Amino acid sequence: MQGGLSYDAEHLTGGFDLAGEAISVRLGEQPLTGRLGLQLPIAELDVEGGAVDVSGTRFDLEAAAPGEAQPLTTSLALPVARFHSPLAWRELDDDALLDGETPWQAELELRGHVANLGVLDPFLTDLFNGRGLALQGGGRLDGTLQVRDGQPLPGSRLDVHSEALGARFLGFHARGDGRAHLVLRPGEPDPEASMELVFGEVDLTRLSDGHRLFQAEHLALAATARASPQATPPATAEIEWRGARIPDVSVLDAYLPPTALLRLHGGRAASDGELVIAGERAQGRATLTGDAIRGRLLQEAFDGELDVSLVLRDLHPARQHLDLSGSRLTLNAATNGGEPLRTQLAVRQARLQGGFDWPASEAPRRPLSGTLRLDGLLDRLGFLNAFLPDEHGLAIQGGGRLSADLHFADGEAMPGSQLRVHSERLGARFLHYEAFGDGSLIVTVNDPGAEFSLSLPRFGLRRQAGEGALIEGRLLNIHSRARHFDLPEGLRELSTRIDLPHLAAADLAALNAYLPQGGAIELLGGQARLATHLQLEGMRASGRLTLHAPDARLALHEQTLEGALHLETRLADGDLESLDFDVSGSRLSLDGVRLADAGGSLSHGWWARLELPEGRMRWERPLELDAQLELAMRDSGLLVNLLVDAAREQRWLRERLTLGEVRGEARVMLNDDTVRLENLAVQAGTRLELLANLALRDSQLAGRAFARYGPLRLGIELDGERRRWQLRNARSWYASGQPASELTLPDSGTWFERLEVQAE
Structure with a gap:
C-alpha cells in the first residue's frame, strides 16, 4: 500500500493505492481469494462537517471461489462517490452505528463489470415489498445512487447487462442473455421503485421444484412498488413472453x-x-x-x-x-x-x-x-353421465353442439341454470337399450331438484351391446325429474318417463331373441309397429307396450300362422334391478290367420284371443314368463295339431277333435329354451274337452293330454315325435301324470352332436 494525506483546517486530502496477491475477500455472500487492486483518491474529507469525497475510486478483483480454478473478475469505477453525515464524525460512537439510526447521505455513480451480481441483493431485496428480487451471474453495471437518511432517493438508477444474467423473482428463476434496469421515481409517501428485466434466449424454471417451464425467444418483466419494506400498497408486475417452447x-x-x-x-x-x-x-x-x-x-x-x-x-x-x-x-x-x-x-x-x-x-x-356460460362443439358428451344416476340406466354418448348457462351459489347450481345439447349423432342409453339419432338434450335446474329432457325426432333402437338390426322409430322422449340435485353428486331420486310412441320393426324375426331359443315358438317375418311408455320411480317401474303386425308370420312347433297380430302388454310393479314386472291384464290377439300344419292342411280366417289375468315377466333376452292364461279360439285345431301326430292315419282323429268356439285356461311358463303349458283345460261347449300338461323344447314335445269328444275318452302320451294312446281309464291315467313344471326334457343338442361327418 502506498499513499499520502494532507491536513489543513479540518480538511484531509490525498489518496491510497492498495495491491495484493492471495487476498481473501467476500463479494456478496461469496468468499473469494485472489489478486486485489484498489485506488482510493480522497478529494475531500471534512472531519468537522462530516463529509467525504472519494470520487474516482477504482476497484479491481481477480479471485476464485474455494475449489474453483477459474477466477472471477470484477472491475468497478466510481466517477462520483460523495458521502455526508450532519453529525461530526468525532461525535459518532459505535452504538449509534450499530443502531443504524445515524442519518447520512450519499451520491454515487458506478461503472464497470461485476463477476457476481449477488452483491446487489441487499439493495434489491426490500425494493419490492419483500418479493425477493435477486440477480445472479456477472455483467456490466452503470448506475447512479442517491441516498438520504439511509434511504435511496428518486433519480437513483441501475443498469445491468449480461450474457448470462440470472434473476429470481415471483417464485421463478430466469437465466439467459438479458439486461436489467432499475430506477427510483418520486412518490408519496415513499419513492416508487421500477424494475425492467428483458431477456433474449432465456430458460425459465420454477423455484419450488426446479422444473423448467419453458425456453423463450423473449421474456420481459417489469415491476413497480414502493421503495420501502414497510410500504403497504401492493407491488405490480408485468410479464411478457414470446416464442416460448415448453418441453x-x-x-x-x-x-x-x-x-x-x-x-x-x-x-x-x-x-x-x-x-x-x-x-x-x-x-x-x-x-x-x-x-x-x-x-x-x-x-x-x-x-x-x-x-x-x-x-x-x-x-x-x-x-x-x-x-x-x-x-x-x-x-x-x-x-x-x-x-x-x-x-x-x-x-x-x-x-x-x-x-x-x-x-x-x-x-x-x-x-x-x-x-359459467359457454358454447362448444364436442365429440364426447359422456362427461355428462357423471351427473346421471345408475338407477334408470340413463347415459349419453355421441357429440354435438353444447350451450351452458350455469349459475352457482354456496356450492349449489341455482334454479334457472340450464345446459343444452343438439346433435346429429346423439346417443341415449336407458334400461338395457340404446337409441341413436338427431336430437337434443336439455338439463334445467329447478327449485328444488332438476329436470332432464332428451328428444330424438328420428332414431334407431337396439339392445345395448347388441349387433342386431336397428328398429327405426320417431319421437323418442325421455323426461326425468330429480327431487334432488347438487354438485358433484348430480341428479338423485329420479322420476323418469320414457315415451317411444312410434317404432317400426322391418322384420319381426328381429324380436326372436326375446323368445325361447330352439324354435319352439319362432317369428318368421312381417313388419310391425310398436309403442312403449314407461314410468320409472326410483327402482320401480310401470308402463305398457303395444305391438301390431298386420302381416305377421310365426311358427308354433310344426305349424305356421300368417295373419294380423296385436299385443298389448301392461307392466306394473316392476323392479329395475331384476327387470321383473307384473304383466297382469296383458292381451294378445290373432285375426284373419292362415293356419297350416306339418301335413299341409290349411285353415283360413282362424283367430285367437289370449289374456293374462295374472302373471309376472322378466324383461330379458329371452323373456321369462310365469302367468295364468285365458284363451278363446275360433276352433281347437292349433291345440289338436300339437297333440295328434300329423301322419295320415290320425287325420280322422284330428277332424273329430277340431271343434269351433273353444275357450280355456292354463298356466304358461317361458324360460331360456322351454315353453310349458300346465293344467291346460279347453272346452267347446259340452261336446269337447281337452286337458294337457306339455313342455316344448327344440321342437321336442313331452307330456300328457286327455281328450273327451262325446262318448270318446282318450289319453295321449307325448314323447318327441312318438305318441302313445291310452283308452282305458283315460282321465285317471292323465291325472296321475306330472304337471308341466316338473316334466324333464332332454338337453338341447350341442354343436358336436349335430355335426354331420361323412367318411371319404
Missing part, C-alpha cells in the same frame, strides 16, 4: 385446480402470453399450442393437437376469485381407443369464486359461486 406441458398442471376440466399429462407446446400482477391479483392472456399433447378433457383421455387461448380477466387466489371470460379451446386428437376426438369450447363468461383448492390460498376452500 413438458405437465409442469403447467400445478397451476390448474384439481377439479379442472382440463388436465395436462405430457407433450411439447409453444406459448405466447402476458401477465399483469397487481398485489394479490393477476390478469392477462396466454396461448398454448402443441400437436402431440397428452391429457384429459372432460374425463376423456386424449393424445393430439391442442390449441388453448386463455383470457385471464381476473385472478385473486386469496379471495378465490377467477374470471376466464373470453377463453377458447380447440382439440383435434385421438382417444386411447384410437377414435378421433374433436372439441371446441368458447367461454362466453366464467366468473367463479371458491369451489377449488387454490394453490396460492391458505384459506379453506369456499363453496363454489359465480356464473
Whole structure:
C-alpha cells in the first residue's frame, strides 16, 4: 500500500493505492481469494462537517471461489462517490452505528463489470415489498445512487447487462442473455421503485421444484412498488413472453385446480402470453399450442393437437376469485381407443369464486359461486353421465353442439341454470337399450331438484351391446325429474318417463331373441309397429307396450300362422334391478290367420284371443314368463295339431277333435329354451274337452293330454315325435301324470352332436 494525506483546517486530502496477491475477500455472500487492486483518491474529507469525497475510486478483483480454478473478475469505477453525515464524525460512537439510526447521505455513480451480481441483493431485496428480487451471474453495471437518511432517493438508477444474467423473482428463476434496469421515481409517501428485466434466449424454471417451464425467444418483466419494506400498497408486475417452447406441458398442471376440466399429462407446446400482477391479483392472456399433447378433457383421455387461448380477466387466489371470460379451446386428437376426438369450447363468461383448492390460498376452500356460460362443439358428451344416476340406466354418448348457462351459489347450481345439447349423432342409453339419432338434450335446474329432457325426432333402437338390426322409430322422449340435485353428486331420486310412441320393426324375426331359443315358438317375418311408455320411480317401474303386425308370420312347433297380430302388454310393479314386472291384464290377439300344419292342411280366417289375468315377466333376452292364461279360439285345431301326430292315419282323429268356439285356461311358463303349458283345460261347449300338461323344447314335445269328444275318452302320451294312446281309464291315467313344471326334457343338442361327418 502506498499513499499520502494532507491536513489543513479540518480538511484531509490525498489518496491510497492498495495491491495484493492471495487476498481473501467476500463479494456478496461469496468468499473469494485472489489478486486485489484498489485506488482510493480522497478529494475531500471534512472531519468537522462530516463529509467525504472519494470520487474516482477504482476497484479491481481477480479471485476464485474455494475449489474453483477459474477466477472471477470484477472491475468497478466510481466517477462520483460523495458521502455526508450532519453529525461530526468525532461525535459518532459505535452504538449509534450499530443502531443504524445515524442519518447520512450519499451520491454515487458506478461503472464497470461485476463477476457476481449477488452483491446487489441487499439493495434489491426490500425494493419490492419483500418479493425477493435477486440477480445472479456477472455483467456490466452503470448506475447512479442517491441516498438520504439511509434511504435511496428518486433519480437513483441501475443498469445491468449480461450474457448470462440470472434473476429470481415471483417464485421463478430466469437465466439467459438479458439486461436489467432499475430506477427510483418520486412518490408519496415513499419513492416508487421500477424494475425492467428483458431477456433474449432465456430458460425459465420454477423455484419450488426446479422444473423448467419453458425456453423463450423473449421474456420481459417489469415491476413497480414502493421503495420501502414497510410500504403497504401492493407491488405490480408485468410479464411478457414470446416464442416460448415448453418441453413438458405437465409442469403447467400445478397451476390448474384439481377439479379442472382440463388436465395436462405430457407433450411439447409453444406459448405466447402476458401477465399483469397487481398485489394479490393477476390478469392477462396466454396461448398454448402443441400437436402431440397428452391429457384429459372432460374425463376423456386424449393424445393430439391442442390449441388453448386463455383470457385471464381476473385472478385473486386469496379471495378465490377467477374470471376466464373470453377463453377458447380447440382439440383435434385421438382417444386411447384410437377414435378421433374433436372439441371446441368458447367461454362466453366464467366468473367463479371458491369451489377449488387454490394453490396460492391458505384459506379453506369456499363453496363454489359465480356464473359459467359457454358454447362448444364436442365429440364426447359422456362427461355428462357423471351427473346421471345408475338407477334408470340413463347415459349419453355421441357429440354435438353444447350451450351452458350455469349459475352457482354456496356450492349449489341455482334454479334457472340450464345446459343444452343438439346433435346429429346423439346417443341415449336407458334400461338395457340404446337409441341413436338427431336430437337434443336439455338439463334445467329447478327449485328444488332438476329436470332432464332428451328428444330424438328420428332414431334407431337396439339392445345395448347388441349387433342386431336397428328398429327405426320417431319421437323418442325421455323426461326425468330429480327431487334432488347438487354438485358433484348430480341428479338423485329420479322420476323418469320414457315415451317411444312410434317404432317400426322391418322384420319381426328381429324380436326372436326375446323368445325361447330352439324354435319352439319362432317369428318368421312381417313388419310391425310398436309403442312403449314407461314410468320409472326410483327402482320401480310401470308402463305398457303395444305391438301390431298386420302381416305377421310365426311358427308354433310344426305349424305356421300368417295373419294380423296385436299385443298389448301392461307392466306394473316392476323392479329395475331384476327387470321383473307384473304383466297382469296383458292381451294378445290373432285375426284373419292362415293356419297350416306339418301335413299341409290349411285353415283360413282362424283367430285367437289370449289374456293374462295374472302373471309376472322378466324383461330379458329371452323373456321369462310365469302367468295364468285365458284363451278363446275360433276352433281347437292349433291345440289338436300339437297333440295328434300329423301322419295320415290320425287325420280322422284330428277332424273329430277340431271343434269351433273353444275357450280355456292354463298356466304358461317361458324360460331360456322351454315353453310349458300346465293344467291346460279347453272346452267347446259340452261336446269337447281337452286337458294337457306339455313342455316344448327344440321342437321336442313331452307330456300328457286327455281328450273327451262325446262318448270318446282318450289319453295321449307325448314323447318327441312318438305318441302313445291310452283308452282305458283315460282321465285317471292323465291325472296321475306330472304337471308341466316338473316334466324333464332332454338337453338341447350341442354343436358336436349335430355335426354331420361323412367318411371319404
